[in-house]
Every structure is written in C-alpha cells, then in structure tokens.
Amino acid sequence: MIDWQLTATSIYCDAVDDDVTIIVNKDGTTRCTGYKKYVENITKEVAVMLKKKSKKLGRELRCEGPLDYRVTSYRDKLISEEKTKAD
Numbered sequence: 898m899i900d901w902q903l904t905a906t907s908i909y910c911d912a913v914d915d916d917v918t919i920i921v922n923k924d925g926t927t928r929c930t931g932y933k934k935y936v937e938n939i940t941k942e943v944a945v946m947l948k949k950k951s952k953k954l955g956r957e958l959r960c961e962g963p964l965d966y967r968v969t970s971y972r973d974k975l976i977s978e979e980k981t982k983a984d
Contacts, residue, residue: 906971912961914950921972929968935960 905920910931917931951958
C-alpha cells in the first residue's frame with residue numbers, strides 16, 4: 898500500500914533543455930511542469946526561447962508530453978519501490 902499522497906522530483910530534461918518537476922500522485926497519475934510550460938500554456942516568449950536554444954544546440958527542442966520516458970520511468974520506479982516495501 899502506498900503511504901504517500903504525491904511525490905515530486907526535479908530533473909534536467911534534455912528535450913527542452915531546462916529543469917522540470919515530475920509529480921506522481923498516489924494513484925499513479927503523473928504531471929510534468931515542463932509539459933504545462935512548453936505545451937499547454939506556451940507563450941510567444943517561450944516559443945522564441947526554445948527556437949533560439951534549438952539553433953544554438955543544433956537540434957530540435959520540444960516537450961515529448963506526459964508519456965515521456967522520463968516521467969514514466971520515475972513513476973515506474975516509485976511503484977516498484979512501493980511493491981518491494983510491501984513484500
């Protein structure tokens with residue numbers, strides 16, 4: 898049984914070249930602050946910044962969404978740790 902309501906961690910996300918926070922709820926649902934900033938509520942300034950960073954790094958920067966491996970890997974790790982504790 899999971900004994901927490903939610904947990905979060907901050908990581909460097911190379912998909913957007915920025916630090917983001919991954920939030921995992923008790924029920925296994927996830928959120929990422931990068932998705933909110935770079936997809937849901939993107940502003941013109943953020944879009945311009947991403948374009949400049951992309952040009953500087955020589956690769957396209959874009960958020961890979963809520964099913965990104967960085968988010969799901971963290972969630973899966975937490976669930977695995979909880980199962981190990983329960984055993």
